[in-house]
Amino acid sequence: xxxxxxxxxxxxxxxxxxxxxxxxxxxxxxxxxxxxxxxxxxxxxxxxxxxxxxxxxxxxxxxxxxxxxxxxxxxxxxxxxxxxxxxxxxxxxxxxxxxxxxxxxxxxxxxxxxxxxxxxxxxxxxxxxxxxxxxxxxxxxxxxxxxxxxxxxxxxxxxxxxxxxxxxxxxxxxxxxxxxxxxxxxxxxxxxxxxxxxxxxxxxxxxxxxxxxxxxxxxxxxxxxxxxxxxxxxxxxxxxxxxxxxxxxxxx
Amino acid sequence: xxxxxxxxxxxxxxxxxxxxxxxxxxxxxxxxxxxxxxxxxxxxxxxxxxxxxxxxxxxxxxxxxxxxxxxxxxxxxxxxxxxxxxxxxxxxxxxxxxxxxxxxxxxxxxxxxxxxxxxxxxxxxxxxxxxxxxxxxxxxxxxxxxxxxxxxxxxxxxxxxxxxxxxxxxxxxxxxxxxxxxxxxxxxxxxxxxxxxxxxxxxxxxxxxxxxxxxxxxxxxxxxxxxxxxxxxxxxxxxxxxxxxxxxxxxx
Numbered sequence: 001x002x003x004x005x006x007x008x009x010x011x012x013x014x015x016x017x018x019x020x021x022x023x024x025x026x027x028x029x030x031x032x033x034x035x036x037x038x039x040x041x042x043x044x045x046x047x048x049x050x051x052x053x054x055x056x057x058x059x060x061x062x063x064x065x066x067x068x069x070x071x072x073x074x075x076x077x078x079x080x081x082x083x084x085x086x087x088x089x090x091x092x093x094x095x096x097x098x099x100x101x102x103x104x105x106x107x108x109x110x111x112x113x114x115x116x117x118x119x120x121x122x123x124x125x126x127x128x129x130x131x132x133x134x135x136x137x138x139x140x141x142x143x144x145x146x147x148x149x150x151x152x153x154x155x156x157x158x159x160x161x162x163x164x165x166x167x168x169x170x171x172x173x174x175x176x177x178x179x180x181x182x183x184x185x186x187x188x189x190x191x192x193x194x195x196x197x198x199x200x201x202x203x204x205x206x207x208x209x210x211x212x213x214x215x216x217x218x219x220x221x222x223x224x225x226x227x228x229x230x231x232x233x234x235x236x237x238x239x240x241x242x243x244x245x246x247x248x249x250x251x252x
Numbered sequence: 253x254x255x256x257x258x259x260x261x262x263x264x265x266x267x268x269x270x271x272x273x274x275x276x277x278x279x280x281x282x283x284x285x286x287x288x289x290x291x292x293x294x295x296x297x298x299x300x301x302x303x304x305x306x307x308x309x310x311x312x313x314x315x316x317x318x319x320x321x322x323x324x325x326x327x328x329x330x331x332x333x334x335x336x337x338x339x340x341x342x343x344x345x346x347x348x349x350x351x352x353x354x355x356x357x358x359x360x361x362x363x364x365x366x367x368x369x370x371x372x373x374x375x376x377x378x379x380x381x382x383x384x385x386x387x388x389x390x391x392x393x394x395x396x397x398x399x400x401x402x403x404x405x406x407x408x409x410x411x412x413x414x415x416x417x418x419x420x421x422x423x424x425x426x427x428x429x430x431x432x433x434x435x436x437x438x439x440x441x442x443x444x445x446x447x448x449x450x451x452x453x454x455x456x457x458x459x460x461x462x463x464x465x466x467x468x469x470x471x472x473x474x475x476x477x478x479x480x481x482x483x484x485x486x487x488x489x490x491x492x493x494x495x496x497x498x499x500x501x502x503x504x
Contacts, residue, residue, distance in 0.1 A: 014457055017292040018427070019283025020471065021459070022276070026297065031271025040269040042304070043297040045278065048457070052294070075438040076458035077445040117441030152462045175270070186327040189369030193329040205266055205300070206328035207273070210404045219272065 004039045004170035005065040010056050012071040012081055013151055014047040024153045025070040032160055037170035038066070048072060053084035061146055066167060071151030073140065075117040082141065085148060086125035096124040099139050106137030132162040142166070174225040176232040177249040180239045181215035184208075188216060191238035195231060202227040204235070217249070256291045256422035257317040262308050264323040264333055265403055266299040276405045277322040284412055289422035290318070300324060305336035313398055318419060323403030325392065327369040334393065337400060338377035348376040351391050358389030384414040394418070426477040428484040429501040432491045433467035436460075440468060443490035447483060454479040456487070469501070 009029055015021040026043045033040045041064055046052040053072075060067045072081030086093045099122035107114055121138035124130070131140030131147065135158040141148040142163070149159040180188070185208045196204045202222040209215040220231035232248065239246040261281050267273040278295045285292045293316055298304040305324075312319045324333030338345045351374035359366055373390035376382070383392030383399065387410035393400040394415070401411040432440070437460045448456045454474040461467040472483035484500065491498040 014455070014473070015459060015471070016278075017282050017295065018425075018473070019279065019286050022274075022279035024274070026268075027271065027274035030269050034271050041299070042308075043269065045295040047293070056294070074458070074460065075441045077441070077448050078455075078457050115438060115442070117445075118438045120441070121438075152460055154462055173270075186367060186370045186373075189327045189329070189372070190367070193369075196329050203266070203330075205330050206326070207267060208326065208404055210406055219267070221266070221270070 004037060005168050006039045006041050006063075007033055007066040007068065008040070008042040008044070008060045008064040009068040009070065010053070010060055011043065011045045011151070012048065012053055012069060012084075013045075014078075016045050016071070017047050023070075025151065025156045028153065028157060029068060029160070034173060036164075036167055037172040038167060039170070048078050048080055050080055050084040050087060053081065054088035057085060057088045057146070061144065065145060067146045069146065069148050070156050073121065073138070073148060073150055075115075075120050075138075079120075081148060082123050082125060085141075085143065085146065089125060089143065091143075092126045093123050094126045095119070095122050096128065096130065099124060099130055102130070102139055103137055131159050134158050134162065171223045173221050173223060174228045175219055175221045176228045177217055177219045178232050178235055178239070178246045179209070179215060179217040179249055180242075180244040180246050181209070181213050183215055183239065183242060183244045185216040187242060188218070188235075188238060191241075192218065192235070195234045195238065199227065199231055199234075202231045204231060256289060257420050258291045258293050258315075259285055259318040259320065259419075260292070260294040260296070260312045260316040261320040261322065262305070262312055263295065263297045263403070264300065264305055264321060264336075265297075266330075268297050268323070269299050275322075277403065277408045280405065280409060281320060281412070286425060288416075288419055289424040290419060291422070300330050300332055302332055302336040302339060305333065306340035309337060309340045309398070313396065317397060319398045321398065321400050322408050325373065325390070325400060325402055327367075327372050327390075331372075333400060334375050334377060337393075337395065337398065341377060341395065343378045343395075345375050346378045347371070347374050348380065348382065351376060351382055354382070354391055355389055383411050386410050386414065423475045425473050425475060426480045427471055427473045428480040429469055429471045430484050430487055430491070430498045431461070431467060431469040431501055432494075432496040432498050433461070433465050435467055435491065435494060435496045437468040439494060440470070440487075440490060443493075444470065444487070447486045447490065451479065451483055451486075454483045456483060 128141040128143040135155040205219045220228040222228040236246040380393045380395040387407040457471045472480040474480040488498040
């Protein structure tokens with residue numbers, strides 16, 4: 001995979017581990033990286049703890065080409081991501097002059113007063129660049145290979161859009177899927193193993209459907225689109241041989 | 253926190269990182285552990301790769317009292333969790349006699365034939381105990397401090413219920429929440445910092461609401477329920493002083 005960059009995410013927030021909030025950014029980032037041909041190696045979630053953030057960040061930034069963080073960059077006392085990242089990198093936290101200007105201008109345009117809490121969102125690790133935030137004014141931060149972004153999904157997504165050009169694209173993994181309803185995954189397992197064994201350069205994933213009507217979706221992933229298609233052709237034939245009509249899908 | 257056990261989860265599956273599937277088990281486990289007074293320290297997601305699973309598992313099992321895994325224990329070729337865990341622990345994979353009996357009996361009762369693929373779900377690391385699976389027959393596995401469970405949320409949840417008595421309960425963290433609509437988080441930030449500074453033994457979290465109507469939810473968490481209530485009382489007073497009527501919630 002020498003032509004692919006690698007990436008990881010560290011999602012930060014007590015609320016993601018308490019049962020309060022179901023993270024949405026890991027899933028979104030997964031699709032975004034897949035579309036760009038970047039290999040998403042790992043996701044981690046930790047709480048609002050400077051030590052825990054630092055340990056995870058240092059492990060990830062050394063192992064992956066790009067590390068994204070989400071959460072903990074707001075105006076309140078529990079937003080400690082910037083401090084944690086600066087501490088992990090051994091740099092100071094500064095008030096970033098351009099961030100101050102961006103935040104002042106955002107609030108001024110809206111006739112909202114500037115407060116110390118809002119100004120707090122201009123703090124960055126020393127040496128950081130800013131990530132534009134079209135959604136709510138306060139910028140994200142890039143330092144080394146780390147992209148520090150908001151936890152609110154709409155803002156996280158806006159920041160991803162803003163950094164798209166900084167991420168080196170790689171060979172896109174093409175995927176094709178097919179679903180068979182009323183077919184338990186275990187009925188198809190031997191055939192899948194044979195198809196997988198016969199094909200190089202394509203990975204077959206099998207995902208049971210656990211709704212009112214059970215079934216299975218098979219996804220073929222390959223850098224070579226025609227291989228993914230051939231693999232799904234073979235799976236369709238195996239499904240038909242079991243008396244089930246396959247339904248091809250566009251989903252990943 | 254000497255009276256609290258600690259826990260982590262390793263969610264396994266290429267589909268969780270490709271953008272295909274949004275994990276649900278981390279969020280569910282978070283609420284389940286919170287209800288039991290177990291401190292949820294960390295969640296990780298890795299793909300279907302024996303090396304990646306092993307590295308993450310070995311890090312987590314040494315650091316936390318309990319480690320849960322989800323995913324990769326089905327009948328198909330891409331289900332490699334059992335092999336990865338056995339490899340990480342340096343033990344063999346065996347066909348567990350009681351698991352064979354459980355799976356045979358489950359399919360026999362339903363008049364479904366036993367296949368090599370289904371029998372594959374009876375493979376466990378040597379030395380493992382079984383976790384009952386009321387939902388679909390094939391058991392989960394406990395070995396050392398690791399609970400190996402299904403990725404399908406309904407089955408993951410059924411297995412959690414089955415192991416409830418094996419998890420040592422700790423002091424439950426009580427939480428109280430209050431929401432103010434049309435109040436940006438940054439308006440309340442100074443007051444929150446003061447309230448947090450004045451109260452020991454309670455943690456205030458501030459969560460912006462990013463819907464059509466914006467606002468903020470403040471959550472107070474404490475082992476002492478009365479402290480959580482006092483903290484929310486103080487937050488309510490601060491909200492009213494800003495001309496916004498607070499709405500108390502039962503949510504975490």
